[in-house]
Amino acid sequence: MTQLLEILGCKHPIIQGPIGHLNDPKMVAAVSEAGAFGMLALGFERDLGNIKRMINEVRELTDKPFGANLMIAINPKNDAILELLTEEGVKTVTTSAGSPKKLYPKIKELGLKVLHVCLAAPPAVKAADAGADGVIASGTESGGLRTAGPESTNLILVPLVCDIVKLPVVAAGGIADRRGYRAALALGAQGVQIGTALLASEESPARQAYKEAIIGCGDAGTTLLPVGGITMRTIINPKLEGLMASGADLSKEYAAGNRNKAWSKGDFDLYPAGAGQISALINEIRPVKDIIEEMVS
Ligand SMILES: Cc1cc2nc3c(=O)[nH]c(=O)nc-3n(C[C@H](O)[C@H](O)[C@H](O)COP(=O)(O)O)c2cc1C
Incomplete structure (x- = not known):
């Protein structure tokens, strides 16, 4: 078993790409039931009661593991959300949009596993130094928030990150089928994060x-x-x-x-x-x- 699968506790090394404003427990459960790792997108979610309700709803639909994404610089409720996730038995989170330094002492104190989303190679080193258990390398082809500067594609970024951090690497961006999945593994990633392809799925809450x-x-x-x-x-x-x-x-x-x-x-x-x-x-x-x-x- 790879280090990534040990962290996630699921069958396939595939993480549901969190989609900030389009969050749905049914979708999370469908992904986990399919053997991948469902994710609640809590980047913009500040209502702890609603988060608790969503976790319970996922649990009613599946006994498989799932995680949650927090956007570091965006959500002022992150500390309280992390405590709630821990109380509710969620074991793995991903972080994005901000410096891991800010949130990682709390994450480590709570004993959660964490992967950090990196849009370039230097932040991957910082995430490793801050105590990340893995990094999600996200090239410019990816959906979601990006920088305003020059960026690499995953063909460059994934091997670059694999070479400089001694942690499991997940490739996010540009993957929708077995060709992309296999290519990501060939580049050195232990798994993939899928955003757009799952956003367009039957169970997705998108219109x-x-x-x-x-x-x-x-x-x-x-x-x-x-x-x-x-x-x-x-x-x-x-x-x-x-x-x-x-x-x-x-x-x-x-x-x-x-x-x-x-x-x-x-x-x-x-x-x-x-x-x-x-x-x-x-x-x-x-x-x-x-x-x-x-x-x-
Ligand atoms: C509409 C949209 C919203 C997104 N929102 C988030 C988010 O809230 N947090 C996050 O970490 N990533 C977010 N992402 C990035 C995805 O989780 C995922 O990493 C990315 O979509 C992977 O690239 P792909 O779309 O080519 O599969 C978003 C992506 C899209 C398309």
């Missing part, structure tokens, strides 16, 4: 319009939208395409505060759908179990 936007997205169909000094990878729709062609300042056209509303309503003129470059390879809405089983076949 049908969101899933269809991913299915309809072709090669080079995403861009990095500036948001407050960082970026978010989004699908280029006709409105965004027009704005890009006109040379408009995109950071002024879309407010990050509208993201939650836009995504939960499927209103992509208000804020474009967040998704990774891998959308180009996702052509149908499939059950989670089929996605996972094909990946490891």
Whole structure:
């Protein structure tokens, strides 16, 4: 058994990519039931009662392990959330969007296992120094929040991180099927984190319009939208395409505060759908179990 599987306690080395505003216990349970590692996305969630309710709902649906993602610099309730997760028996968390130094003393004190998401190689070294049990290397093709600077693809980043940290590495970004899964393992990763492909799955809480936007997205169909000094990878729709062609300042056209509303309503003129470059390879809405089983076949 690999170190990663020991940390996760599941059958397949596949982690559900947390999707900040689209959190659903049923989806988490479906991923864990399929033998992968379901994740609650708690980056924006501040309501402890709601978190407890979601954990209980997952537990009613599966006895398999699952974890939770915390966004370090974004959520002021992280300490209390970590205590709640520990009380509720969640054993593994992932952290992203911030410096591990801030939260790791608490995580270690509580005895939780933790993997940190790194968008470049130097933060992986810092995460290892702070006591991470593993790192999630996320190349520029990935969906989600990105930097505003130059970034590497996973073909470069994953082996780079594997060479410089002596911890299990998970590849996040650009993986939707067995080819990507095997490629990630060949690069030295012990596992993968899957965001966009699971976002477009049958059980995903995303609106049908969101899933269809991913299915309809072709090669080079995403861009990095500036948001407050960082970026978010989004699908280029006709409105965004027009704005890009006109040379408009995109950071002024879309407010990050509208993201939650836009995504939960499927209103992509208000804020474009967040998704990774891998959308180009996702052509149908499939059950989670089929996605996972094909990946490891
Ligand atoms: C719409 C969207 C929202 C995301 N929200 C989060 C989040 O809240 N926390 C986090 O650590 N990663 C987040 N991510 C990143 C995913 O968890 C995952 O690492 C990434 O999507 C992997 O790349 P892929 O989309 O190519 O599979 C998000 C990704 C997307 C597409």
